[in-house]
Amino acid sequence: MDWSWLxxxxxxxxxxxxxxxxxxxICSTLGFFFAVLIGLVRVSGPRWxxxxxxxxxxxxxxxPLLIQLWLIYYGVGGLxxxxxxxxxxxxxxxLRAAFPYAVFAFTVSVAGYVxxxxxxALAGVPKGELEAARAMGMSSFTVLWRIWLPRAVQxxxxxxAGEMVLTLKATPLAATITVHELFSRxxxxxxxxxxxxxxxxxxxxIYICLTAIIVxxxxxxxxxxxxATLA
Amino acid sequence: MFESLQLLWIxxxxxxxxxxxxxxxxxQIAVGAYALGLTLGLCGALGKIHGSGITRWFLEAYTLLVxxxxxxxxxxxxxxxxxxxxxxxxxxxxxxxxDISGLMAGILVLGVVQGAYSTEVIRAAILAVPKGEQEAAxxxxxxxxxxxxxxxxxxxxxxxxxxxxxxxxxxTKDTALLAVVGFFELATETKAAAGSTRAxxxxxxxxxxxxxxxxxxSNRAFSWLERRYTRGRAGSGAM
Numbered sequence: 001m002d003w004s005w006l007x008x009x010x011x012x013x014x015x016x017x018x019x020x021x022x023x024x025x026i027c028s029t030l031g032f033f034f035a036v037l038i039g040l041v042r043v044s045g046p047r048w049x050x051x052x053x054x055x056x057x058x059x060x061x062x063x064p065l066l067i068q069l070w071l072i073y074y075g076v077g078g079l080x081x082x083x084x085x086x087x088x089x090x091x092x093x094x095l096r097a098a099f100p101y102a103v104f105a106f107t108v109s110v111a112g113y114v115x116x117x118x119x120x121a122l123a124g125v126p127k128g129e130l131e132a133a134r135a136m137g138m139s140s141f142t143v144l145w146r147i148w149l150p151r152a153v154q155x156x157x158x159x160x161a162g163e164m165v166l167t168l169k170a171t172p173l174a175a176t177i178t179v180h181e182l183f184s185r186x187x188x189x190x191x192x193x194x195x196x197x198x199x200x201x202x203x204x205x206i207y208i209c210l211t212a213i214i215v216x217x218x219x220x221x222x223x224x225x226x227x228a229t230l231a
Numbered sequence: 232m233f234e235s236l237q238l239l240w241i242x243x244x245x246x247x248x249x250x251x252x253x254x255x256x257x258x259q260i261a262v263g264a265y266a267l268g269l270t271l272g273l274c275g276a277l278g279k280i281h282g283s284g285i286t287r288w289f290l291e292a293y294t295l296l297v298x299x300x301x302x303x304x305x306x307x308x309x310x311x312x313x314x315x316x317x318x319x320x321x322x323x324x325x326x327x328x329x330d331i332s333g334l335m336a337g338i339l340v341l342g343v344v345q346g347a348y349s350t351e352v353i354r355a356a357i358l359a360v361p362k363g364e365q366e367a368a369x370x371x372x373x374x375x376x377x378x379x380x381x382x383x384x385x386x387x388x389x390x391x392x393x394x395x396x397x398x399x400x401x402x403t404k405d406t407a408l409l410a411v412v413g414f415f416e417l418a419t420e421t422k423a424a425a426g427s428t429r430a431x432x433x434x435x436x437x438x439x440x441x442x443x444x445x446x447x448x449s450n451r452a453f454s455w456l457e458r459r460y461t462r463g464r465a466g467s468g469a470m
Contacts, residue, residue, distance in 0.1 A: 075432035
């Protein structure tokens, strides 16, 4: 094992690590927000909107994330330069960078997978509790914010931890569209030093640590919220 | 937009044929990896339940590592170490080096990944079978092997089907990751076709539709299978 390259590439690896964490946090948060919307629409929205949301979830869950990522980056991103005048617009620096496409693709993916989870979770909250809240005079939004959503999240909390780990494990795919996150940094080291295993083993170790951190944080939070009483 | 649809046609200059060919390889790799995963998973589950301390420790490490490391990193690690390791083994045994075909390597790599997930699914399913059924089988004089194959495993199938169905869907999608190592499956063929014609959107959308159709057909098949195996069970509808 040869680790002499480590000091030289350390700063790059750290910056890659931060980008991975950034990608994970942004996409998980945005994705969860859209997932709740999808869950709400599918449980209580108008039928045509629910059908669209269901179709969206089926598409996202039925196709590989790598293909979605390439579809968005090369497919959609490739169409932008043909729009006249866009290269002079203020949006161009965003449309030209790879990072926003990765954020978009992973957010869509999280929304699709977690949307399915949230649909079940929202549907699983007993109707009586929501009716009781409404009878107390809460507005629909207050019911959602104080009763419906907390009760739903409580029931699927361990699943959400699992989804976050899956999102972390998906972030290396961003390397295929030139986002310089942790995995792409290891590829860089491999190409420069002709080492096969060491860089891969190092990033594998870092991903294991990140997974462990996510698991520990979620377990801590899980112990702090009251136990779910639903079956 | 519409002229690019002609590129999907089967005949030249359309790339439909190479896409379908890639799709065929994708299904081959997925079926092989799934079968290998199930075999490893069954052994792993039995090892976790009945094995000695060291077996259990080893299996715990296997499932934990595979589930914590990103598939992309695992695929590269297993691909390089697997091919190098196999050749080292063959050389030390006095055989010639072999070039492992892309198909075999893909099946091996994804199979090892699947094995870890299958282990957990099958273990949980076996543990869900009421102990009394196995004790009854032993009591009427069946050997442990007979009990396993005639009682425990058949009774565990209904518990395992939802998890195993999910794993099949995961492996079909994970085959796309092999594009990074350059196997000739659907994602690689699509990338090549899209790159040479510059009709990126059309080709990636077409590939997405192929994967989606595979998922939808599989869903149908598994829900049929689940209905069949839970038939006549108490509370079968609610599981």
